[in-house]
Amino acid sequence: MAETLRLALVLAGKDIRAELRSRTALLSAVVFAALVLVVFNFARDPTALGPEEIAPSALWVTFALASMLALNRAFHMEREHGAIDGLLLAPVPREALFLGKFLANLVFVGIVEAVALPLGILFFNLPLGAVLPGVPIVAILATIGFVSVGTIFSAMAVRTRFAELLLPVLLLPFMVPPLIGAVEATTRLLAQRPLNEVIGWLRLLALYDVVFVILCTLTFPAVVDE
Amino acid sequence: MPTEPPPTGGYMVAAYIVAAVIYLGYTISLWKRAAAARHPRRNGNA
């Protein structure tokens, strides 16, 4: 177990370093996120909807779309360099492979969110006291949900010709529960509602994460092994 | 308390037709696809 985790961290580190070196995907995801946030600002009637009303949806649509961009990139890199075959030949437990990819994707998407959130605060004029520390916590929980299922689906999609189309088609239903939980929790946090209203949604997010991280770790070997 | 039900018959007819079309259509699709899979293609093998 500990060995698996250690291997996962090593693999994750390798991926993260590789992506940070090339930076292209990271930059495009960040720019994309910024653009989406800007569009949301212009797409609302300022007299009808206050910024704090549209901010949760805007933030979460942005995070969801950026996650999908990031996930698409992750396995493409592997396929281009044929790296995964080497990994599969080595005596690496498949669970470690999954967790490593999962952690790397998490960091990657996390970086995009870490840039998009301040932009969101800026564009929507959100009170910092309401945003912190709740919204980053919600973001971490929901992102774990997106990325766990997204990692395994991108591993599958990358074996097809229509990876960019197939990944959203497969992933979107799985993004709905974390998305609902995240938007509901964020809305309440921004409205500075009492904590007990948020806790229920956090529990949903956490339960989803536990179930799907375990499930994806268990089914990943079926995806990479012959 | 209404004495007569509202006139929603049109919707019922529409739904009943749509359902029938889907079920019938799927049956026919299965039959046609089986026929196509049975016989070799007209223009021969590549």
Added chain:
Amino acid sequence: MTVASAGERLVRRGLIIAVIGLVLLAGIYVLALADTPTELHQGLAQKIFYLHVPAAWTALLVFSIVGIVSAVYLWLQDERLDRFAAASAEVGVAFSAVMLTTGPIWAKPIWGTWWTWDARLTLTLFLFFLFVGYLSLRAALNDPAERARFSAVVAILGLLLVPFIHLSVYLFRTLHPRPVVLKPSKPSLPPEMLRTVLLSFGVCLVLYIGFVTARYGLSLLREAREASEVAGAD
């Protein structure tokens, strides 16, 4: 027995069962229209219930079957299980289509709107998306073993997603009550209505068995033809 003749036999049997199902469906139509009372508040549109609800139950059942059969496939690696799951998924799309078309047609006169994001409707919509995703993935993969394994994983994940979607949408809706013009009667159902809807569900099961048998046979026919093409047909 060759694969082709086995496929042939299954297609024939399946289509016969399906046609019987269609005839029985016509019987349900007659039953619903002639022998079942008309609901006072909804009028004739309420009779859509006898088509919509059984289709929805069947779609949900089929979806569960695909998930469970897929899990067993990953365990036993029997390709027949994969073929059965794929056939069921396609049939599930047909039932989902009936469900998703008759639903809004029923909702419009009763609720005043074609669609509402309540827990059940949303779940049925996502069931449809999951089926479509499963079939799209299969269509995009050529290697049969890979296709079987990958779609099995999607099916299992999808099956476990269903309770989460239900839960999250339910929580979402209960905290955002929506204006309802009229609620379709659920709790106390007159015996004739219960009888008709249960019989209709039985007919849907007959249709499912017929469809899935024929679809399974179709897979066999296609596999046989592909094999003969590869070998060079004589």
